[in-house]
Amino acid sequence: MDSHSDMGRTSGKDTQEQTEFRQYCRDWLAQNKPGEPPVRLPLTALEIMTEAQMAYLKSWQKAAYEAGLVGCDYPESVGGGGRTGCQRIANEEMRAARTPFFPNLVGLGMAAATIYYHGRNELKERLLPPLFSGEHIWCQGFSEPGAGSDLASVQTFADQRGDKWIINGHKVWTSLAHFADWMILLLRTDKSHKYEGLSYFVVPIRSNLGKGVTVRPLIKMTGETGFNEVIFEDLEVDDGCRLDELGKGWQVAMTTLTHERDAGELVTPAAGGMRNESAFNATAIALPGLARNAERDDGTAADDPLLRDRIVQQFIREQAIAQNMRRSRIPALQDHPMRLPLQNKLLMSEVAQDTANLAMDIEGAGASLYVGDSNAPAKGQWPKSYMNTFGFTIAAGTSEVQRNILGERVLGLAKSK
Amino acid sequence: MAQPDNFGFGEEAALLKESARKFFADNFPTDQLHVLVATDPDPYRPVAAPWREDLWRQMVELGWTALAVPESAGGVAMPLSAVAGLVEEAGHAAFPCPLLGTLNTIYVLSGCGPEGEAALSAIAQGHAATLAITNRQGSWDVSRCDVRLAQNSLDGTAWYVQDAGKVSHLLVSAYDGERLCLYWVDVTAPGVTVTPDAIIDLTRDQAHVTFQNVVVDGQRVTEVCTDAVPVLKAAMPAIWTLLAADMVGAGEWLLQTTTEYARTRQQFDRPLGFFQAIKHPLVNVMIEVDKSKSLVYNAACAFDSEPDKATGYAHMAKSAASDMASFGSSRAVQFHGGIGFTWECYVHLYFKRQKHSQLFFGDGPWHRRRLALSLIDREAHAG
Structure with missing residues (x-):
């Protein structure tokens, strides 16, 4: 093993x-x-x-x-x-x-x-x-203060003036906006229809800073920056920046989300595997060592039967995710083509969250010490990592939205509003 | 040796799985299962264990019981991943038959060398068999058993023997005072008494088998192995994996049946599945079924092509499938509501089968305790 x-x-x-x-x-x-x-x-x-x-x-x-x-x-x-x-x-x-x-x-x-x-x-x-x-x-302008899981309720509005559009609105949780040259932007071109009133644009960000675009950092619960809010005030863009037809924004957004959730055709070339001190993966492989080094009155955390069971469960869940991916390429071993791909983001984010939470339980009182404390076990990375996993269970469709999608698209259950 | 990317699950395996699915769907839909096994709800009824022996004979003629038998003994030596596909479909149909018992016996006999050949040939020719290796306590430690060999005869009782009423032979473990040995025993041999147990699961039969001065005569009772612990340990990954495959099939039946009910049953002017109190846990059931299924084929493939990893991966598969079986069956009854609590709703057949499978050959915590030894303590020994 x-x-x-x-x-x-x-x-x-x-x-x-x-x-x-x-x-x-x-x-x-x-x-x-x-x-x-x-x-x-x-x-x-x-x-x-x-x-x-x-x-x-x-x-x-x-x-x-x-x-x-x-x-x-x-x-x-x-x-x-x-x-x-x-x-x-x-x-x-x-x-x-x-x-x-x-x-x-x-x-x-x-x-x-x-x-x-x-x-x-x-x-x-x-x-x-x-x-x-x-x-x-690139960065992504989807979520707004009033449009989270109910994404189709976005209010950022583009008003047509000849072959130009004038954009006003407020986007949040915009990762990388402070470095971004361009943004994919879901907005509203018609206020009378919720879904059919949406359109999709690509807009230049960096070249418009101070000219209708303001980027401000948002601070995460970990204390780190990383994402931003982006405010549009009378930003002018060409009609040539529109994707697909007017009113087709929701369909275009579905393409984006399918790829964001790693279920699209053109597989994302995302991450490498270089390890370094701060590249801290919330994977089970770190847990046995952590447990053996966490002292308890009668030994270490690695001797605690309940913790041992939870550690092994995380290994099994990670293995299942890897084997799901392998099985998803064998048509004879599945009965719905989207059944495994649509589970991937949900499983990865929840397993990582439970692993990080378990790591804190293993550390015990030491887990109270954060990254700024020199006595912190594992340099305080596990509490930070645990908090950061909520970014993954919330972003790109919360776990609750993911379960709706799986229930509706794969199991064929009635749509929940 | 590395595992093939497709679990070694090739065209032949896909064809076998598909024809098994069709065989059970055509010949033995769930309503027939219910008519067959659920005639008498009385918990104090005499043990009957009815089954469709005619269909079982057809399965044998199709060669399904010889699939796992090595070629040297007249079988086809299909990989475990293909056999798992067959067992998954049998579990989906909850088909009462000695398929698992026979397959389990094959995997043990295959480790017995030339001494096991005759028994394997008998299976390849159509005989059904099952393992009689468990003690009264129900220990899954293969080195424990209550049967003894003394003066060339077997005495004692083997417990929790699966499908004992449907087989012609038993593979019995017994201590000869020093070592654990295996015996191939004709159930009609003098001194063998098969006493059926009154079990919850209506789709299986189970017995305890008492041996009273059963002479190892080299005819109806033969010794096939004189060092059984390593042989049994080597076969266990296949046995765990196949029981997990059965649970995956049954788990999928429960998922599909409950999903169908949630799509059609209306309450508060909506189908049940509209409500997230139903929808989300049903998705969780699907997730657990899928995880277990992926782990089953991985474990099967490891048994076929990466033996040093077979035990660990089979622990994972049986652990996940056991927890899935318990969770999925409980949700199926709960989400069917009042009707799900009745004898007339078919769900109870699968609920009972899943609880039985969950507890046999080690439940989730049992397998994780063993896995912890390699995953958590291994590195400690290595420093």
């Missing part, structure tokens, strides 16, 4: 193209994998804080893109690699090589597919290459 970390990896049954591409990736990564980063990196792109971190990660994304490891399955006409089923291969090899992650998480994971499926050709050709290369960082 020594390879829980590599079980999600697969290398069987590749096509000829995939086999060759995998070898190419391996060779390239062996030569070009970045060395130790000059700056401490956060756990994910969503927590990039400094210009130095961003600059380092951008240069890595650019190198990987130029080598053909990003946008592999997109057509060459939009700056992609023109391959089939190769992004997954590149992702697996980057993970195995423990590369850093890419900073353009929103761009690669959500904006690219949305623009590709819903944008005009001219827009795709202009926006996708710098998105893949990381030259342009």
